[in-house]
Each structure stands twice: as structure tokens, then as C-alpha cells.
Amino acid sequence: MNEQKFCYKYPHPSVTTDCVIFGFDGVRIKVLLIERGVEPYKGKWALPGGFMKIDESADECARRELEEETGLKAASVEQFHTFTDVNRDPRERVITIAYYALVKLSEVHGGDDASKAQWFSEEDIPSLAFDHDRILRMALNRLKERICFEPIGFELLPEVFTMPELQNLYEAILGVKFDRRNFYNKMLKLGILTEAEQRLATTPRRTPTKYRFNAEKYAELKQKGFRLEF
Amino acid sequence: MNEQKFCYKYPHPSVTTDCVIFGFDGVRIKVLLIERGVEPYKGKWALPGGFMKIDESADECARRELEEETGLKAASVEQFHTFTDVNRDPRERVITIAYYALVKLSEVHGGDDASKAQWFSEEDIPSLAFDHDRILRMALNRLKERICFEPIGFELLPEVFTMPELQNLYEAILGVKFDRRNFYNKMLKLGILTEAEQRLATTPRRTPTKYRFNAEKYAELKQKGFRLEF
DNA sequence: ACAAAAGTGTTAGGCCTACACCCATGA
């Protein structure tokens, strides 16, 4: 039975969303990929994504997928580009609205399809299905641009984090090394960090000071214009 | 005769591109709008745009529309967001991939539909059809963000321009006033301006120095990273 | 000569950068 029930005067493309899900393990930026179980590109790794339903917006679609993959709801999900090359999908004309999401790895407890999903470090990413290599590269560039102007790094870190962790994150994303003292000064001067309770860890070295991101201070700061620079 | 020839198993949205076309008249930022001749929103102003063909990419679609509206080919056209609200079009589900284009007003010699197209200053823009108000607002924000980091202003000015014109442009886009001396110094120090031949105008005041944008110097500069700040 | 806009230089303060030593902790 051929159920081609939805008919139009002109051909319509299919619309999907794909999501580049970023995490941070304290040292490296991670990206969540899914191994495809069906053709085309069966067995290849790909970005999580899927078809947009006719009664949901692309944002809703992207959030739905994010939740399905990571179990997370309230994370930061941002549309960044729509890919429309005519032959990007071998089956039919498909355009994809691409998003990136920033998630706290510490809060991700395996998605439903954990068996087929895996976190990759930036440098270990295999060649991907469709044009997902290109999508991923553009997402990384956006992430780099954006982190210079908005403190999105805090979306990737646990609620409570240390200054060295924060510095590692910036260095991992931007691919550069900063002077520790200068980084401390700059971050503290921004005034968007609050010291958190000191917790004693059992490591063979000095316990670093814990901070949390102060969203109220950040909102104030944003009002009157500011910039984060590196 | 009901020509519903293209059939699918699941419903597919229509896909359009809409383009916010920016120009600059020497004093104010201008936007090209079209008066709709058909329902829905007949008689309302809207962004130029139209349906994406099944064998063209969104970029091609946006460029095609730009040419149809302004007669310009090689201008800077940039995708910035895809709008997907479920009810943004009263007829059917339509998503639109939005672009902005920067054109040199001096080179626009009326589009094909000149009768229905008109340039509006930012503050005179009427309420628009569909969600085009929102699209336009986002385009303006992107323009503001981008002009701080790339010298896209030169896309809006004639080949040869004066420093006061350039300053007016920045002031118009960013909505602020700059100190003339500081603006001169900053711009000249960047090294991306070349003095052009001095032409004698017949105005009742001093003739300003003419400059052109030096794309080679800019390319060099971009290599080793830089920033334009205001 | 006047009106109108163009052009020009200096100074003070803040920000960025580079740089080296001590501290806390567990083993």
C-alpha cells in the first residue's frame, strides 16, 4: 500500500533538524554522535537529528531530539545555520536546520539510545554521514565566536567549578593557552563569579577555590553593554 | 483541475527565502520593501522573497531574488536565521530561510518591480506582513553585531567615499555618535583605507578627502586576527 | 567676511601582557 497521502502542486523538500551537542569533561570539548542503524550511511556516525513534525517549530524539534538523546530539558539550544545543498541527502531533497546545544556532562545520564550514542573528543571525530562534517565544523566556529562575547562556558560546566576548569574550557574551545594570572584577574574583574563553599577534596595537592556563575550580575552587566575578550 | 502532483507519506512544509536588503543613502540605513499585490496581507509591505525551487539551494534562491529586486548580482548575501513558527503563514506551513544583503544604493537602478518596491529608512518602516517585522529586527541586530568585527560597511558605500560618510554609516547602524578625531585615527590606523584621487566638488564648504577600501590590506590583516571596535 | 563642514594632536586613565615566587595538600 503506497501511502503518499500529502500532495502539493509543487515539490516540497523534507525538513530536519540536526543538533551538535557539546559537552566538556574538564579537559576536552566533547561532541555527542550517533551511529546510524539504517541506510543511507548505515554504520556511519552522524549528528543526532530527525524530521520536523508539521505541528512543531524547529526549536521544539531540536529540543525534543536533545531530550531524547541526553535526557536533558532546559539546556541552551541555539539555531545557527540551515543547510540546503540540493544533493546533501541521497534519498530526496532534505534541508536541515542545524542547532548546537551546550550541556553539562555531569548531568547527562545516558540517553535512551545510549548503546548507539557516544561522546567524541574534537580530535577523534570520525568522518560523518551526509554533510555533517561541515555542520559540525561550522558549529565549532560559532561556539568559538560566541564564547568570546557571552559567558556560555557556564552552560558546559557543573554548577560549581574551579578557575582552572574554567580556564581549561576556554583554552579547549579557543585552542590557545592563557596566562593563569591574567585569566584569573579578567574573570574576577567581570564580577560574574561568586565564590562557592569550599569543599575539601582528597587530592594530592591544594584544593582549588570553587565558584558559581552569578546570573544576576551577568544580567546587570549585559544591560549596559560589555564585552568578554580573549 | 486540481494539480496536486507531488505526494509524500508525511506532510512537508513549504520553504521560502526572504531577504532583508540594506542600503545606505549617506545619512540613513535603508531597507527595500515590497508592497504585496496578492492575499494574504494584500497591500501590506513585506520583505522580498519567494519559494525555493526544488533544484536550487537557499543561497541561490536568495541571490536570484536579490537580482530580481535590485538588478544586482555580486553583492554580499548572508543567511542569518530560519523562521519556523507553525502559524507564521495563514495559508499553510511555511518556513522561511532569512538572509540579509548589503547593496550599494548608488548601483541600484530600480528593480523590475520598481513600482511596488520602495526604500524605507529604519524609522519609517511600517508594520509588515507575516512575521517580517521580527525578521527585520533580527537582521538589524545581526548587522550591528557584524559591523563591529568585519568591515562590511564598505559593501554599503560607493567604491569611493569620504570619512564623514563612513562615520555616518557606523553611527546610523550602531545608533551612537563617535568623536570625529577618534574615528579618523582608528580607521586610518587599521590600514585598510587607501586615499583616492581628490575630486573637487562644488559645495559651499571644504571638499573631504576621498578613500577606497583596500581589500588586499584587509585580507592580510584578517589572517593574523584583528578586531574592529567601537 | 562668514557659514559650514573637514581636518588634525595631545593627554590621562584603563586594560592587556608578560613575568616568578610562595602556598596548600597528600603521599
Next chain:
DNA sequence: TCATGGGTGTAGGCCTAACACTTTTGT
């Protein structure tokens, strides 16, 4: 006590922002 990483301050240079007078030119 040692090894490891955490934490801290200062000095020089550069960029930014604030500021006023002179020049050109047509009327």
C-alpha cells in the same frame, strides 16, 4: 620533604576617550 598544581601582584606599553582650534571653500 617532596611533588604537584593553586594562588597571587606589579610594571610597561598600548589603546581608548575626551577634548578645541584651524582650514577650506562657496556665497
